[in-house]
Amino acid sequence: MADSRVDTVARLAQWKVDNFGPCSYKKSDPFKVGIWNWYLSIERNRYLYIHLFPEPSRISKENPPVAKFILRVFNASSSRKLYITSVHERVLRTYDDFVWHVDTTFVGRFIIDVEFLDLKICPLNGGEASSVWSYDGKMQTIAEQSTLSCLSCMLDEAIYADLTIITSDGTLRAHKAILSASSPVFQSMFHHNLKEKESSTIRIEDMSPESCTVLLSYLYGTIKQEDFWKHRLALLGAANKYDIGGLKDLCEESLLEDLNSGNVLERLNEAWLYQLHKLKKGCLTFLFEFGKIYDVRDEMNNFFQHAHRELMLEMFQEVLAIWKPV
Structure with missing residues (x-):
């Protein structure tokens, strides 16, 4: 229904309400501002009560909005009598998080404006809220x-x-x-x-x-x-x-990522040659603590013929550290 539609432009949302009687309730269609869908609702008893709230959804639950806004309401007649709130800033999760009661006798057609000055994402695990419009x-x-x-x-x-x-x-x-x-x-x-x-x-x-x-x-x-x-x-x-x-660190991390029995001896040699301590430790752990030394027994003879003496000593010390009696 046109009477439920909320029009938006930039950060401003406007709801034109027709035929609102002395004891009524009305809820708008959803409208999108920022990353959330929003609703306005109105009800009248003694006062005109205006609610602003986000649509219940996963995004509003996991990233509830911190809204900074001004709300205005005025009649559509030539007098255009205006009511305006102060600037509000608060977390909005539910229908009851923001209610504005306006002492007015507006009947018939009137207009509600919501101007969002800022919208921030409120992280559930704490930390500083960040603006969606940054x-x-x-x-x-x-x-x-x-x-x-x-x-x-x-x-x-x-x-x-x-x-x-x-x-x-x-x-x-x-x-x-x-x-x-x-x-x-x-x-x-x-x-x-x-x-x-x-x-x-x-x-x-x-x-x-x-x-x-x-x-x-x-x-x-x-x-x-x-x-x-x-x-x-x-x-x-x-x-x-x-x-x-930076490139050296990137290469080391990458060579460690896809370490396997087919390349571990080559990677160990590269680690020794370029003093890549993290890669060297990863290779030795792979070979001895995880027992993959048995998978490369056929390649070990050739490896030892070309490996640096200090590297072989480190490998021997690694074996002693693992196999020492308790």
């Missing part, structure tokens, strides 16, 4: 996406590129400023009077063009997950060589 996170996301798009374009189209990278089988173009901001090793190359500064060329000949491209995509913030997984070991070596701490 633009901080949205602006940050849009700004980050715009920046990454620009950086991707700079890399892909070599816009004002001032650096040539010589890989194992080809060359790539990049920007000294990006590499310098990402790595103190690169920054040192271009800051001091080294040959890299004079020639605007660096050699990364221990990486293929594909792996080096993925490294650059990480530094420019445009790396894809499938490329990262495919080139993890090459990226780990570059992160260690050029002191790119």
Whole structure:
């Protein structure tokens, strides 16, 4: 029914009520403001009682709104007599959480306005309520996406590129400023009077063009997950060589995630080579505490022929720690 419809624009909701008698009750249709559906209801006894409440739902139960609002009611005649509340701010969960009684003799047609000044999500487990209309996170996301798009374009189209990278089988173009901001090793190359500064060329000949491209995509913030997984070991070596701490940590976490009997010895060797203590501990735990050493018995002979002596000593100490008598 049109008489139950609430119209909304921006943060304002308006309900035009017709034919409301001296002893009546009426409830509006639901209307959406913020992330909640809302209702208004009115009833008249001695006073006109106006209720504002969210629709009972999972979202209003788990994330009840903290509403800051003003409520107005006025008749639709030419006199337009107005009643207005003060600014209210409260958690609204039920029909009874906000009731405004207006000492008025309005009959016939009148209008109710609700202006939401702010709507916040009230976390059930405590903590500070956050506005559903906060633009901080949205602006940050849009700004980050715009920046990454620009950086991707700079890399892909070599816009004002001032650096040539010589890989194992080809060359790539990049920007000294990006590499310098990402790595103190690169920054040192271009800051001091080294040959890299004079020639605007660096050699990364221990990486293929594909792996080096993925490294650059990480530094420019445009790396894809499938490329990262495919080139993890090459990226780990570059992160260690050029002191790119965040990338090194990311590689370690990733190599630990998919540890299994088929790769544990290789991962253990990488952990030793690059001083990845968490990965090394994970490999030793996998082998000895979880008993997977028996799954790799055939590969152990070859492993010990190439493993560093101190690593073998650590493995032996791990065995003693597990098997020591109680």
